[in-house]
Amino acid sequence: MTTLGPVLAGTRVLVTAQRRATDLAVALERRGAHVSIASSLGVESHIDEDTLLAQTRQMIATGADIVVVTTGIGFRGWLDTAEAAGIGHELIQALQSTRIVARGPKARGALQAAGLVPDWVAESETSAEIADFLITEGVDGRTIAVQHHGAGDDGLEKRLAAAGGRPFGLVVYRWGPPPDPVAVECSVRDAANGAYDSIVFTSAPGAAAWLAVVRALDVGDELLRLEKDRRLVLAAVGHVTADPLRDAGFEPMLPDRARLGALVRSLVMRLGDASDSIPTQAGDLRLRATAATLDHAPLPVSPTGLAILRALAREPGSVRTREELLEVLPGESDDPHSAEVAVARLREAIGRPLVQTVVKRGYRLAMREATS
Secondary structure, eight states: OOOOOTTTTEEEEEEETTTTTTHHHHHHTTTTTTTEESSEEEEEEEEEEEHHHHHHHHHHHHSEEEEEOOOOOHHHHHHHHHTTTTTHHHHHHHHHTEEEEEEEHHHHHHHHHOOOOOEEEETOHHHHHHHHHHHHHHHTTEEEEEOOOOOOOSSSSHHHHHTTTTEEEEEEEEEEEEEEEHHHHHHHHHHHTOOOOOEEEOOOOHHHHHHHHHHHEEEEHHHHHHHTTTTTTEEEESSSHHHHHHHHOOBBOOOOSHHHHHHHHHHHHHHTTTSSSEEEEEEEEEEEEOOEETTTTTOOOHHHHHHHHHHHHSSSSOOOOOHHHHHHHSSOOOOOOHHHHHHHHHHHHOOSOOOOOOOOTEEEEEBOOOOO
């Protein structure tokens, strides 16, 4: 009797983010996944803090007609910087009398946590929607403070200025080089070698940076092949994050809402979907990147045993000859007896009726009979 395990047991997931990477990893590990983190970009905090504080003091003194908050982490960083300089309370007071526009629910949540209520929220989480909204209402002569997100100015200030506004940027953090470039290269090589079941992306710049390493190492074809063979799921938190992946030829999985929680749920449903399991007499078999599970419980199989199971699972229930199994075994042996030994070791390790011998023909998975 197989003990039911966590739905992501046996899976290996690569997280390419830095911001909230730990939160994402914990959520996936709670469901049984083994998570690796290799941040493809770093976050440079408080670029030119003196300028940021000077702009903040000026805004406190003279006010601004509109403040655009583009990210939750950037807004919190702005408040932290002001607090450390002894002007945090004054900044909050100034913002309470200023019209605030938020780019998405994360920015709104950060504002609400500070006791502030945005006048309007761009649900698409794009700066283009903010520009369209403000320009339609009219920005001529208005002073507009724009808290930049990690990639810097994305054209919002230029559009507002062209419409007659007087925007200025508040640079709180910016994307920088990865904290461990070697780890990123290793993650790309491992992914191309089939070491992960899924790779998770939470920002477009992060996805683009990871793909740049893919191109540098010339392993794009390997990754595309793994995705086509349903052995690798690329997951993006939203459409903007997915764009660089789509441009590279991938078909990333997207949650129904651009939130980390929704991303985790979608990944759980995708990797734990019953349609990806094989109904055997021993239980529902799932083949992961580096493991196999029965009813979500990991099996004690070696890489050789996993290779055999993968070969038998290409057409579940079909017979594979010793010679066919020999082709997937590591090494260069041409003795069919090696396949017999490998199957015997696999059976011994599993201890369940999973692989059947078909006399004088070969081996197949022991399939569960369909019930009417």
